[in-house]
Amino acid sequence: MSIVDTPERRHLRELTRAFVTREVLPHLDDWERAGEVPRALHATPRSSACSASASPSRSAAAAVTCSTRSS
Amino acid sequence: MTEELIRSGGSSGLVAALFTHGIALPHMVAAAGARTGGSLGGRLGGTSSPGDDGLIERYVRPTLAGTMIGALAITEPDGGSDVAGIRTTARRDGDHYVVNGSKTYITSGHRADFVTTAVCTDFLGSGELTLLVIDKGSPGFTVGRRLEKLGWHCSDTAELSFVDVRVPVANRIGAENTGFLAIMQHFAAERLSLATHAYATAQRCVELAVRWCRDRETFGRPLASRQLIRHRLAEMHTRTEAARSYVHEVATRVAAGEPVVTEVAMAKNVAVAACDHVVDQALQLHGGFGYLRDAEVERHYRDARILGIGGGTTEIMNEIIAKGMGL
Numbered sequence: 001m002s003i004v005d006t007p008e009r010r011h012l013r014e015l016t017r018a019f020v021t022r023e024v025l026p027h028l029d030d031w032e033r034a035g036e037v038p039r040a041l042h043a044t045p046r047s048s049a050c051s052a053s054a055s056p057s058r059s060a061a062a063a064v065t066c067s068t069r070s071s
Numbered sequence: 072m073t074e075e076l077i078r079s080g081g082s083s084g085l086v087a088a089l090f091t092h093g094i095a096l097p098h099m100v101a102a103a104g105a106r107t108g109g110s111l112g113g114r115l116g117g118t119s120s121p122g123d124d125g126l127i128e129r130y131v132r133p134t135l136a137g138t139m140i141g142a143l144a145i146t147e148p149d150g151g152s153d154v155a156g157i158r159t160t161a162r163r164d165g166d167h168y169v170v171n172g173s174k175t176y177i178t179s180g181h182r183a184d185f186v187t188t189a190v191c192t193d194f195l196g197s198g199e200l201t202l203l204v205i206d207k208g209s210p211g212f213t214v215g216r217r218l219e220k221l222g223w224h225c226s227d228t229a230e231l232s233f234v235d236v237r238v239p240v241a242n243r244i245g246a247e248n249t250g251f252l253a254i255m256q257h258f259a260a261e262r263l264s265l266a267t268h269a270y271a272t273a274q275r276c277v278e279l280a281v282r283w284c285r286d287r288e289t290f291g292r293p294l295a296s297r298q299l300i301r302h303r304l305a306e307m308h309t310r311t312e313a314a315r316s317y318v319h320e321v322a323t324r325v326a327a328g329e330p331v332v333t334e335v336a337m338a339k340n341v342a343v344a345a346c347d348h349v350v351d352q353a354l355q356l357h358g359g360f361g362y363l364r365d366a367e368v369e370r371h372y373r374d375a376r377i378l379g380i381g382g383g384t385t386e387i388m389n390e391i392i393a394k395g396m397g398l
Binding site (some may be wrong): 002003004012013016017020021024025028029031033034036039040041042043044046061 | 072074075076079080081082084085088089096136137138140182219220224225226227319322323324364370
């Protein structure tokens with residue numbers, strides 16, 4: 001199985017798309033004008049992912065893996 | 072995650088702003104893991120030595136929880152991509168380092184609570200580097216104005232200044248003079264990340280262009296019904312898919328532990344070239360609307376331009392590739 005297409009990553013894609021639709025799209029133009037994203041946004045994807053996952057630490061590890069392995 | 076954030080309507084700039092931890096933290100995680108020899112999961116388990124374990128507790132965990140923001144500071148006003156030419160110095164004074172110098176183009180530097188900072192700790196001229204974690208608010212540490220940019224508007228960028236800033240030795244990442252190697256090891260991840268920004272931005276722009284060309288009618292027919300337009304979209308899609316496929320292959324090899332420095336450089340350049348072509352064509356196909364701030368494609372056109380510059384320019388990548396060829 002490809003490392004970029006696992007059940008865990010597909011689930012992460014679904015969570016990400018839901019996060020963007022709900023938390024990003026309504027505000028992105030405002031953040032572009034403001035020159036930065038709000039601090040609170042940094043906590044939002046983690047809390048969304050953690051609430052949907054059995055293990056918060058696993059979500060954190062997945063976040064590191066994804067951002068450093070870039071998939 | 073990067074791919075999906077961009078494909079679902081986010082942007083490269085959003086990823087840069089939201090995932091700065093991807094470049095600010097890995098050196099700390101790796102240093103803590105090196106003491107125990109553990110895997111990534113083991114490293115996060117917190118079984119490392121007191122110094123680096125402290126960094127995991129004080130910086131890595133809160134940043135992953137989203138309650139702290141970190142930045143990575145390597146580039147200097149005089150230095151560009153030349154890591155060996157870093158002039159910011161750290162002089163040991165008891166249980167502190169005293170840091171002097173300046174950094175620029177620091178992503179999230181304006182909002183960051185701490186900065187993983189590359190400093191020169193060797194004064195014999197061999198250019199040895201060390202990474203220190205420096206807290207915002209440390210006396211002598213000044214964050215300059217927010218730099219205005221062509222793109223990545225939602226991602227703040229800053230210039231940092233250090234004048235006799237005292238940093239506890241406990242804030243050193245790994246051993247002294249190991250910074251150069253640590254930076255080089257994590258360049259692969261940063262470059263693959265930017266390659267992902269590039270092909271994902273291209274994917275999104277192909278989707279936007281296809282949608283536009285189906286809906287937009289000129290001279291009584293949809294744009295997408297014209298062979299010239301269809302072939303242009305086909306070429307955009309082909310270049311994007313080729314880039315995505317190659318970046319995935321190289322990422323898989325990096326994850327398997329293969330030393331593929333040259334391939335990472337090629338992956339970045341392939342993805343950036345595909346992205347540059349696609350954002351330009353996508354904007355052109357949108358016509359006058361594409362030039363407006365209201366058009367999503369306009370943001371991608373501006374955001375894409377940094378991808379051939381950040382994380383090592385296209386030219387630096389070509390130097391790495393040429394060396395890999397034995398030239």
